[in-house]
Amino acid sequence: MNFEEFRSRDGVGLAHLLASNAVSPLELMRIAIDAAVRFNKRTNMMSYADFEGAPDRASRHQIVPGKFSxxxxxxxxxxxxxxxxxxxxGSSLFKGSRAQSDSTLATRFRRAGFISFARSTVPEMCMAPTTEARRNGGPTRNPFDLERSSGRSSAGAAVAVACGIVPIAHGSDGGGSIRTPASCCGVFGLKPTRGRVPMGPFKGEGWGGLASDGVISRTVRDTARALDLIGGFERGAPYACPEGSGFEAALGTPFEQPLRIALWQDPWGLPVGSHLS
Structure with a gap:
């Protein structure tokens, strides 16, 4: 598989190829790392990378069908x-900090089959409407126009997905940090409701319950499957969402009324890109 073939498929499609042994995790990891190196030079979307350890983890990964294995x-x-x-x-104060154990969500990402090989950029302390930080050497640039904004604090993730480095990436959202970069970069971003995705065990909530973790993807079905795999009650959490039949299963449910989509063509804030460089 080459990069264009890799980029043409979403996560569900690539997972199907992995499950059928048409491609291997190591092959996909090598493609993703090569793309990350190339696009990061132009967009500055990556803050840390494990280009040595990740291929080894990929080579040892056991495929589990039905996930993003x-x-x-x-x-x-x-x-x-x-x-x-x-x-x-995004801060020099915390540069190189390492966790002694995984958060619940990091464990669920791993169980879902994802192999994390890098961290995407954020503004300092994730507290700005644009993703730029001295720690990261400047702004994270929009891949469609390098002079335009890539949005709020999940912009590095949105840029990576828009470039095709990965089909799905972790994001988080308090005041628009998934939704704004997704809009700027032409990808799909959904902020999960409070309690849908675990935030523990080291904390119970963020921003008084306003912030939540999720993913950014190129297709609705990728986000739907991801939420099915990472969502659900966490023991000790202050909030919980009702369980349903599943987001991916719900995609096959027909609409009772015609679908209407509003399109806002005149941005009131920062300009967004229009050309893929």
């Missing part, structure tokens, strides 16, 4: 604890 993945450089990668929250 063996798929390359990016973790946001937020406070999500993972033993696989250091973090900084």
């Amino acid at each position: 063996g798929l390359p993945f990016l973790l946001k450089d937020s406070a999500l604890a993972s033993v696989d990668l250091p973090l900084s929250l």
